[in-house]
Amino acid sequence: MLRIALTKGRVEKKFIPLLQRCNIDCQPLIDKQRRLIINLGDQYQIILVKGEDVCTYLRKGAVDLGVVGSDVLEEQGADEQVNELLDLNTGRCQFIVASKSDFDWNQPRRKVIGTKYPNVARRWFASQGEDVEIIKIAGSVELAPLTGLADAIVDLTETGTTLRVNHLVVHDWLDVITSRLVANPVALKQKRDEIFALTNQLRQAMEEEYDEDLRKVTE
Known part of the structure; x- marks a missing residue:
């Protein structure tokens, strides 16, 4: 039986x-x-966890596979204990930098950035040659510029609706985020056939879905 740590919520709903x-x-x-451990027949056991915990379960060998957003992988950093197998192309959204429309990005002072993703934010601003102060926020990041806690935010957006409602505008686009299938390297050796059988099934399912969508567009 393959044990799969699945990010509960939006990633879970798109994976089903x-x-x-x-x-x-x-x-x-x-x-x-309310169950968090669910058996799908005798082949798969799904363990519902927070996205931030998926790689912990993998690294400790508590599960064989994980389904997690690439935002989590980018924030936590890749390592040899987690192998990415497949981009599932679901849960698609984007990392953005946003601020109030009247914020002056050209001012010389050190900027303050609110985010749930301090490592991603720090790396991106460093790549732009900017040294910024990072404030980690667990809740509604959009509040930070509105209350004066931060000048801008680094966050995920799917449709941009929340940004517009809160009168924030996108300053820059960082990266496209999707769900990924990842594996524990030990499990990848010990359960290679089962893992690659599932990976190939998922890949084929994605290709079939793409073909169906393409037919609908061309009909």
Whole structure:
């Protein structure tokens, strides 16, 4: 049985249709109620965790595979204990830098940036030749510029609606974020056939979905 740490919430909801396309019965996962460990037949065990914890479960060998946003991988940093197998191309959103529309980006003083992703933010501003003060925020990052806590934010956006509602504008686009299938390297050796069978099924399901979408556009 493959144990899979699945990021609960949006990543989970986008992953279920992919599993269903692989002819995997996901009804126990859909009907999970408050359960956090769900068996899908005798082949897969899903463990629902926070995105930030997926790589911890992998590194400690508690699970074989993980499904997590690439935002988490970028923030935590890649290492030899987590192998990326497949870009699932779901949960698509973007890292952005945003501020109030009247913020002057050309002013010489050191800028203050609010974010849930301090490492991503620090690296990006360093690549722009800027030394900034980073304030880590766990909750609604959009509040930081509105309250004067920070000059700008680094955050994820899917549609931009939350930014517009809070009168924030995008200053720059950092990176496209999608869900990824990742593996524990030890499990990759010990359960190679099972892991690559699932990986190939998921890849084929993605290709079929793409072909269907393409047909709809061209019809």
